Amino acid sequence: MITEEIRVDGVVQGVGFRPNVYRIAKALGLKGEVYNDGKGVLIKILGTEDKITEFVRQLQQECPPLAKINEITRTQYIGELNFDDFVISNSIHNVINTQIAADAATCPQCQAEIFDPYSRWFRYPFTNCTHCGPRLSIIRSIPYDRTNTSMAEFAMCPTCDRDYKDVTNRRFHAQPTACHVCGPKAWLERADGKPFTVPMFSMLDEIDAVCTLLQKGEIVAIKSIGGINLAYDAFYPIYGKHIIKCSKNAQKLNLSIVIISLLQFSLAGT
Numbered sequence: 511m512i513t514e515e516i517r518v519d520g521v522v523q524g525v526g527f528r529p530n531v532y533r534i535a536k537a538l539g540l541k542g543e544v545y546n547d548g549k550g551v552l553i554k555i556l557g558t559e560d561k562i563t564e565f566v567r568q569l570q571q572e573c574p575p576l577a578k579i580n581e582i583t584r585t586q587y588i589g590e591l592n593f594d595d596f597v598i599s600n601s602i603h604n605v606i607n608t609q610i611a612a613d614a615a616t617c618p619q620c621q622a623e624i625f626d627p628y629s630r631w632f633r634y635p636f637t638n639c640t641h642c643g644p645r646l647s648i649i650r651s652i653p654y655d656r657t658n659t660s661m662a663e664f665a666m667c668p669t670c671d672r673d674y675k676d677v678t679n680r681r682f683h684a685q686p687t688a689c690h691v692c693g694p695k696a697w698l699e700r701a702d703g704k705p706f707t708v709p710m711f712s713m714l715d716e717i718d719a720v721c722t723l724l725q726k727g728e729i730v731a732i733k734s735i736g737g738i739n740l741a742y743d744a745f746y747p748i749y750g751k752h753i754i755k756c757s758k759n760a761q762k763l764n765l766s767i768v769i770i771s772l773l774q775f776s777l778a779g780t
């Protein structure tokens with residue numbers, strides 16, 4: 511048996527890396543711990559040399575979707591490791607020199623939950639997991655833990671908390687995890703501050719109301735992860751002829767225009 515310290519550099523915090531380390535170590539019967547620190551992820555491990563080599567090979571091969579390993583450094587661990595099992599330990603806050611993943615679009619599994627009427631994330635706009643959701647735009651300091659993000663003020667409900675602590679769950683240590691019960695809510699305001707008229711309140715929810723507003727030709731500023739999107743229906747007659755002009759102005763204002771399809775673009779440009 512040998513003991514090693516394995517340093518992993520790269521985009522390895524907040525991307526489901528530690529649960530992956532845990533899963534591989536457990537499957538190989540290795541003992542030790544893994545935690546985040548200011549430099550990335552540090553693993554202290556106890557096992558045979560063959561098993562540890564296999565562990566490192568699997569770490570590289572089975573990297574989570576948002577993680578990116580720059581370098582893995584193995585060194586002999588000087589000291590005694592007293593572990594009966596493999597554990598995920600608390601982060602250590604020291605010198606900061608690590609990378610955080612960029613925000614990632616909602617993954618297919620989360621999308622399926624948002625559209626599933628039997629899911630507790632049904633129509634919840636801020637659904638996320640370790641494979642998707644906000645990262646860089648919500649972080650205040652690192653290591654990337656919930657208390658260091660803008661999600662700190664949203665205390666998790668018991669169900670989200672259970673998922674967060676369950677190493678077999680896709681939301682294990684997913685820092686921004688949230689649901690209808692405990693997470694941020696979407697709301698709708700008129701730009702002029704006036705209240706919405708009665709028909710608007712008869713919509714299913716705020717998201718539904720926004721869809722109706724777009725269909726009616728309104729422009730909606732959607733404040734979401736990482737910024738504000740100005741949305742409108744390019745098919746709506748009064749906007750079609752203006753979209754190219756808008757694109758040119760957007761360049762000056764450092765904005766970007768996202769057009770859903772080329773077909774839409776060609777229609778909008780006519």
Ligand SMILES: [Zn+2]
Pocket residue numbers: 616617618619620621637638639640641642643
């Ligand atoms: Zn997801």
Ligand SMILES: [Zn+2]
Pocket residue numbers: 666667668669670671688689690691692693
């Ligand atoms: Zn919740």
